[in-house]
Amino acid sequence: MIKIAYVEDEARNHFTFEQYTILLRAHGIDNALSIYMTGEDALKAIPGDIPDIIFMDVRLPGITGLDVTRSLRKEEKLKTLPIIALTAYAMPADRQAALDAGCDDFLAKPVRYQAVEDIIRRYLVPAPKPDSPTSTTTTNSSTSTSTSTNPQ
Numbered sequence: 392m393i394k395i396a397y398v399e400d401e402a403r404n405h406f407t408f409e410q411y412t413i414l415l416r417a418h419g420i421d422n423a424l425s426i427y428m429t430g431e432d433a434l435k436a437i438p439g440d441i442p443d444i445i446f447m448d449v450r451l452p453g454i455t456g457l458d459v460t461r462s463l464r465k466e467e468k469l470k471t472l473p474i475i476a477l478t479a480y481a482m483p484a485d486r487q488a489a490l491d492a493g494c495d496d497f498l499a500k501p502v503r504y505q506a507v508e509d510i511i512r513r514y515l516v517p518a519p520k521p522d523s524p525t526s527t528t529t530t531n532s533s534t535s536t537s538t539s540t541n542p543q
Contacts, residue, residue, distance in 0.1 A: 393422040393515055396442035398433045399477070400451050402506035404500075408446070411504050419509060434462055441468065443515055446498075446507070447476035449489060457492035464493040473514040477502055499538065 393415075397408050401474045425442065427433040437445070445463075447456040453473045454462075456476065463469045468473050473496070476489035481499035489497045495514070498506050 393420060393444065393511065394442040395422050395424045395511075396427065396437060396445040397403065397424060397452065398427045398430065398445065398456060399448045400428055401448075404448075407502075408507075411507050415505055415508060415511065418508060420516060422509070422511075430456060430459040434458050436467065436486075437463060438466055441472065443529060444473045444475065445509065446475050446477055446502075447494065449476050449480070449485070457494075460489075460493045473510075475510055 399405060408426070409424065412422050415422050415431070425436070425440070427436060430453055430480075433445075433447075434454070443517070447460060449456040452461070456478075460474050460476075462475065463472070474494045476486075476494040476497045477483055477500055478489070478497075479500040486497045487501065496510060498510065
């Protein structure tokens with residue numbers, strides 16, 4: 392199960408992201424979502440309950456998402472945690488500021504479902520590995536066949 396942290400102060404965006412997690416499950420990505428309304432809430436909770444990925448709004452009231460990211464990156468156990476910046480400000484300088492703060496990637500708002508799934512697959516879901524280099528498996532709704540072409 393993938394643990395997702397979503398740091399966002401806009402309640403209307405919470406509903407959308409909750410729907411995205413339902414779609415992720417429908418697409419085979421089991422997950423649990425934790426939502427934090429403020430940067431302060433995220434800084435208190437995340438070091439003790441480390442998620443697998445964080446989606447971080449850049450413009451939070453009080454401490455900004457970039458400041459939260461900088462603080463989280465100071466902790467050794469969080470240095471490699473994927474943090475994805477989310478912002479309506481999508482200029483190249485905004486992207487660079489997010490990357491400079493320690494974010495691994497950047498999504499412009501409004502965030503689309505496919506972008507979220509793509510990010511999760513890129514950072515967390517390993518690519519499927521074949522059973523062996525020379526075997527293939529084909530499955531359809533009524534039959535399953537496996538063929539092996541191992542040379543002798």
